[in-house]
Amino acid sequence: MDKALIPEGVRRCSLPAFGIWILVLAALIGWGVYAGVVVLIQALNVTGLNNHFGFGLYITADLAIIALGAGAFFSGFLYYGLSRFFPALRELHKIINLAVIVGFVCYTGALAVLLLEIGQPLRGWFGYWHANVHSMLTEVIFCITCYAIVLVIEYVPIVLKNRKLDAIHPVRIFGHTLHDMMAIFALTGTFLSFFHQGSLGGVAGVLFARPFAYRTGFFVWPWTFFLFILSAIASGPAFTALVCRSMEIVTRKKLVDRSVYELISKIVGTLLSIYILLKIADTVYWAFFLSPELGFKLGDYYRAPYGMWLLFTEIILCGVLPAILLTASRGRQNHFIVFSSFLLVCIGVIINRFVMTVQTLATPVMPFDKWEVYVPTIYEWAPIIAMLAYCALILSLSYRYLPLFPREKELNTIS
Amino acid sequence: MVIDLDKCSGCMACSVACQAENNISFRPDETNKLRSITWMEVFYLQNGKDYGEYQYTYLPRPCMHCDAPHHAPCTFVCPVNATTRNEENGIVEHIYPRCIGCRYCIVACPYHARDFNWWDPSWPKSMESMLNPEVSTRMRGVVEKCTFCHHRLLNARAKAYLEETDPDKATYLPACAEACPTKAISFGNLNDPESEVAALIKDPRAFRLLSKLHTEPKVYYLSKHDWVRKQADKGF
Numbered sequence: 001m002d003k004a005l006i007p008e009g010v011r012r013c014s015l016p017a018f019g020i021w022i023l024v025l026a027a028l029i030g031w032g033v034y035a036g037v038v039v040l041i042q043a044l045n046v047t048g049l050n051n052h053f054g055f056g057l058y059i060t061a062d063l064a065i066i067a068l069g070a071g072a073f074f075s076g077f078l079y080y081g082l083s084r085f086f087p088a089l090r091e092l093h094k095i096i097n098l099a100v101i102v103g104f105v106c107y108t109g110a111l112a113v114l115l116l117e118i119g120q121p122l123r124g125w126f127g128y129w130h131a132n133v134h135s136m137l138t139e140v141i142f143c144i145t146c147y148a149i150v151l152v153i154e155y156v157p158i159v160l161k162n163r164k165l166d167a168i169h170p171v172r173i174f175g176h177t178l179h180d181m182m183a184i185f186a187l188t189g190t191f192l193s194f195f196h197q198g199s200l201g202g203v204a205g206v207l208f209a210r211p212f213a214y215r216t217g218f219f220v221w222p223w224t225f226f227l228f229i230l231s232a233i234a235s236g237p238a239f240t241a242l243v244c245r246s247m248e249i250v251t252r253k254k255l256v257d258r259s260v261y262e263l264i265s266k267i268v269g270t271l272l273s274i275y276i277l278l279k280i281a282d283t284v285y286w287a288f289f290l291s292p293e294l295g296f297k298l299g300d301y302y303r304a305p306y307g308m309w310l311l312f313t314e315i316i317l318c319g320v321l322p323a324i325l326l327t328a329s330r331g332r333q334n335h336f337i338v339f340s341s342f343l344l345v346c347i348g349v350i351i352n353r354f355v356m357t358v359q360t361l362a363t364p365v366m367p368f369d370k371w372e373v374y375v376p377t378i379y380e381w382a383p384i385i386a387m388l389a390y391c392a393l394i395l396s397l398s399y400r401y402l403p404l405f406p407r408e409k410e411l412n413t414i415s
Numbered sequence: 416m417v418i419d420l421d422k423c424s425g426c427m428a429c430s431v432a433c434q435a436e437n438n439i440s441f442r443p444d445e446t447n448k449l450r451s452i453t454w455m456e457v458f459y460l461q462n463g464k465d466y467g468e469y470q471y472t473y474l475p476r477p478c479m480h481c482d483a484p485h486h487a488p489c490t491f492v493c494p495v496n497a498t499t500r501n502e503e504n505g506i507v508e509h510i511y512p513r514c515i516g517c518r519y520c521i522v523a524c525p526y527h528a529r530d531f532n533w534w535d536p537s538w539p540k541s542m543e544s545m546l547n548p549e550v551s552t553r554m555r556g557v558v559e560k561c562t563f564c565h566h567r568l569l570n571a572r573a574k575a576y577l578e579e580t581d582p583d584k585a586t587y588l589p590a591c592a593e594a595c596p597t598k599a600i601s602f603g604n605l606n607d608p609e610s611e612v613a614a615l616i617k618d619p620r621a622f623r624l625l626s627k628l629h630t631e632p633k634v635y636y637l638s639k640h641d642w643v644r645k646q647a648d649k650g651f
């Protein structure tokens with residue numbers, strides 16, 4: 001029925017099957033929207049947040065999804081910025097559309113959840129109007145908004161490539177013109193992303209009275225600023241590759257050449273190795289020099305349920321292990337190892353964002369404080385699940401109706 | 416502010432006075448202390464020893480109005496300039512109509528001196544006429560905290576102006592200090608070497624809470640007990 005909208009030469013599932021999938025996603029989104037409306041009407045007291053845990057699941061999910069969405073800016077930077085110097089990076093052309101859409105959904109989804117997170121959502125615009133130039137959060141607000149706009153601009157030419165839209169002459173010209181300017185937007189996005197990924201790290205690192213999060217650093221930037229950038233550019237492409245692979249599994253089609261995954265493995269492996277070495281150095285300095293100066297031992301920070309296992313999982317299991325597997329060329333040749341490593345990298349970055357927000361607050365600072373545990377409620381889970389469903393919805397619609405993968409036709413010709 | 420823990424009897428008059436003076440709202444059920452609003456919280460400290468050697472003390476905790484040279488932990492993180500330190504009088508202020516409720520300041524404050532309004536403020540009808548007209552009530556979704564009864568300072572300055580004396584030399588007492596039956600709370604200008612508080616902080620019993628973190632609190636405590644001083648600064 002919707003054949004006219006589907007890109008030429010490719011096959012998609014039947015409309016009823018697609019409709020059922022969309023309905024499932026719509027139901028999840030509806031559930032999240034309902035929970036969000038309850039939060040807006042009844043206030044944040046319906047969440048698990050309290051005076052101890054000012055930050056919780058909303059912020060953790062936002063930080064994580066923004067890190068995972070970094071594939072958009074970083075792939076754009078590699079493809080539009082560096083591929084003229086390193087021709088091997090041209091391979092990214094085969095996945096760049098997907099990377100842009102993943103970034104777009106991650107950022108717009110995160111912005112929607114952020115609106116629920118603030119106690120006075122109608123004052124959200126104060127962040128622009130009364131901006132405090134000293135606050136890392138201000139930098140985040142500005143950069144994320146600007147970058148979300150850049151992502152919209154980057155997404156538009158992909159939408160305009162739809163068969164029906166492309167047939168309209170002025171639309172086609174507009175789309176092509178935008179496409180020609182993509183390098184400018186990609187590099188603008190890189191600049192903005194660099195700062196907001198870093199500032200998100202800075203949000204935790206500058207808390208000089210919270211010894212769990214506090215780090216010294218370089219000028220006004222604590223080490224977490226740089227570690228967040230590095231972890232985002234290591235995990236972002238891994239997440240894009242995982243999304244692509246999931247789409248291949250669901251659609252039972254080859255969507256990109258194997259060489260693309262190999263290239264991403266190399267990129268992720270190299271960046272992850274650099275990141276994890278610096279992260280270990282940072283952890284050692286923090287645990288054995290910085291914290292004791294502030295009166296805290298490493299053991300003070302890790303107690304059930306946020307025990308030492310979190311540190312081990314984040315750094316060793318989700319850092320060192322995939323870094324070794326992805327840098328070894330034999331590891332890169334095995335599909336299972338590659339995608340398991342990508343998954344570990346993404347889990348690692350989620351854990352990192354969790355500990356920097358929630359565990360920071362669980363750790364007692366005052367001598368008579370208790371170790372607190374935070375339990376999110378359904379009103380926090382539902383909007384997060386809805387955000388993921390929204391991401392899946394946009395990706396599904398884009399895959400069905402837009403030419404996302406330039407090699408899909410060739411890779412799936414029935415001989 | 417200087418709080419003499421050796422004089423504090425833990426009667427909580429300071430906390431109650433603060434609650435009434437500053438129109439701090441409360442709920443019919445206040446058992447969830449992680450959701451309640453208390454500008455002047457009274458903590459119970461004990462030395463962890465067994466019967467015979469067991470000792471305890473009470474520690475009232477207002478906002479420390481941190482004096483770290485660059486900024487208080489809470490002020491420089493606020494994305495909308497809703498909380499700032501008044502560099503003339505040292506009071507850390509919070510502008511409620513500007514607060515967006517992001518709670519970053521709550522996260523930054525190690526003293527838990529900041530509370531969030533999880534609900535619309537409400538009082539029993541019979542109490543509404545007792546609200547202090549000099550202090551605005553706070554709406555749901557914003558953060559609030561102790562202001563060292565800033566409105567009393569403004570009143571004292573206005574009075575000095577009318578009496579044609581120097582407003583900068585005007586003195587006042589916050590509600591907690593005024594209500595304390597044992598006179599454990601002293602209040603004044605720490606920068607004035609002649610003031611009582613400036614003399615008190617030179618007492619060998621004086622210490623600050625978490626001074627290791629370099630937040631430079633403007634609230635000092637006095638205690639003759641080593642274990643209290645040690646505990647207050649994480650064992651050092």
Ligand code: SF4
Nearest residue numbers: 478479480481489524
């Ligand atoms: S005690 Fe907390 S709220 Fe008060 S100035 Fe210090 S950091 Fe800010």
